[in-house]
Amino acid sequence: MLHNATCAKIGSPVEGDMVATHPATWILIDRRAGYLERQIHDAIRDRVLAGQLVAGERLPSSRALAAMLGVARSTVVAGYELLRAEGFVTGRAGSAMRVADLPPPPDGARPAPLPRVSPPEPEPERFLPFRPGLPDLDSFPHEIWSRCLSARARHLHIHDLGYRDENGLPALRQAIVDHVTRARAVLADPEQVVIMPSTAAILALLARVLLPATGRTVWLEEPGYRTAHDIFAAAGAAIVPRPCDAEGMTIGHDDPAPSIIYVTPSHQYPTGVAMSLTRRIALLHVAAAHEAVVIEDDYDSEFHYASRPLAALQGIDRADRVAYVGTFSKVLAPGLRIAYAVLPAWLLAQVRPILRREGGSVPIHVQAAMADFLNAGHLRAHVRTMQRVYAERMTALCDALATVTENMLCVEPVAGGLQLPVWFRDQRIDDRRVAHALQDRGIGAMPLSPFHAATLRSGLLFGIGGATDRNIAHLSSVIERNWPFYGISTS
Structure with missing residues (x-):
């Protein structure tokens, strides 16, 4: 039913x-x-x-x-x-x-639908407060975006309505290069930019192109982005989890040689750690030695609270081994469905035929509107505003959790991003059960154990996009009233 x-x-x-x-x-x-x-x-x-x-x-x-x-x-x-x-x-x-009077259908029956499989971890509803990765949609610049979108829907240039430029609208590719060059020190030409509807779509495309040609071994961060793990596993990759420490992904010299290395160096997902420069250089040496492709997912690099972030890994790559991936989903809104990749020049020849056959699926007027939004400086203005807002919310959420959980959780603010990982001091606690109970009470936290493939750690991941004073008060009330019912004692 x-x-x-x-x-x-x-x-x-x-x-x-x-x-x-x-x-x-x-x-x-x-x-x-x-x-x-x-x-x-x-x-x-x-x-x-x-x-x-x-x-x-x-x-x-x-x-x-x-x-x-x-x-x-x-x-x-x-x-x-x-x-x-x-x-x-x-x-x-x-x-x-x-x-209607139709001929009888052929013998046989359509296969029965596959049984519904429960997800491996509780998945919060899309708009629950504290859901990780969800920006503050109430602060979305509706009026400005509506003006950009409506203007382009009415007045697209004739040359933008044809079948050319499978990589994406040239104006948007140029605007993205200007943005990432200024904000992240990425070194690129607009011809290297590919526009697609999501980071996941880009990862699936790269897995499809790279794995048959370069081998099947993929290094992934541990803990790490589960969707990336699932995409590469579905493409037939042999996954090698690489543990993360205070400097980011560790470099394994005894592991199988990688064909792809997937990293989130700006602030590792989900721990929030920034990869050190020493570790970045070591990673680039490994990629060059094995002719591997490093996929640098810079998904919400715009938000750093303590200091200016390190330049993108791509900007210090001299061997042309880094594919830089970004998205506007976290900085603006997931519903925009615009992501991009800056690919090594040699990889474009393999990607373009697929895009030419299958298309990038981002409507042309949306691409044009985003180009105008970037060129007019609206993204920079929005980031400056939200940088201060998110920094305040990160601090407020940390303070509230430290107070109401009475040291049951290890709570330490991270230097950037839209999520706060907290770890149970008692690792026997079932974080899935706790997360599911919180979600039932309107709190979109996720368990941290499913982000691990090897050694599990129990904790919770909170998004700070919706960490308003009102929502934090509700979270505090829920924990104070219900914490004992999760099998946790705060006494």
Whole structure:
């Protein structure tokens, strides 16, 4: 049974007529999934293909079915029109819709859907306060972005509407180079920039291109970004976890030679540690020696609170081995769906044919609007504002957790980023259970143990984007009232 599902239930058939009766067992509406007309279409289509609705059977009227499902009549009409356009039903608006006279489907059945597998760790809802990686969406510059977006939607340049430039809009690629050169000391030409909808999409593309050609061994940080682990594992990589210490990823000289090294050196995810310059140089030596590609994920490098961050790893690479990856999801909003990579020049020849065939999937007017947003200095202004806000929230969250948990957690502020890792002093505590209980009470913290592939550590990861005074007060209240029920004693 789907969540928030509504079932249709139809009364007795009209005498002398065949009516599609009792769809309560098969028309299920999941309102959270959206596209209700498509859900109605799919349910009826599947019954027709399975032979469970036969030629000539009359479907309920759009008005009756809408009342039974609790949806607008126009939604049912739209679903019926899709079915009619595809030839599954006959009729016209205002008259009865009947199942079309179709040849029987081929023998056999569609494979049963795979059983739903529970995620390996509790996944908080998208907008829960303290969800890691979620910026303060209330501070998003709605008015400025709307002006940029609407202007470009109305007045795109003619040459931007064609099929050229599979890497992305030239104006945006130039604006990104200007931004990362100034802010992160990246050394690049606009031709090296690739625009895609997410960091995950970029990682999947690089895994697809690099692993068959260079070998299968991928070094990943431990603990590290679970999505990167899953992407490389799905591509057939042999994962080698490399532990992180106070200087970032350690360099393993006895491990299998890497073909890809994935790192978050600006502030390691999820620990927040910045990779030291000595460790960065050692990593580049390893990459050069083994002709490996270093994927530098600089996902929220804009926010550093204690001091100016070290320059990007890419900027000190002289062997052309670093692929620099950035996104506007953390600094602005995930819903923008704009990420970018600055690739080594030699890698472009392998990436471009794939982009030419499959496209980058970021709408052209959105790319143009982002170019205008960057060129006008709006991103720099937003970062300056949020730098101060996030620094204050990081301090306030650390103080609150240190107070209400009574030393059950090791709480130390990190120098930047949008998340705060805290570790249980008693490593026997089940952090998944605690995180799930917090999520049930409106707190989007995540457990830290799933970020590990080898040696597990128990803790919680809090996002600071939504760490307002009000939300921190709620967090403190939840912990004070419910902490003992998680199997934890604060006495």
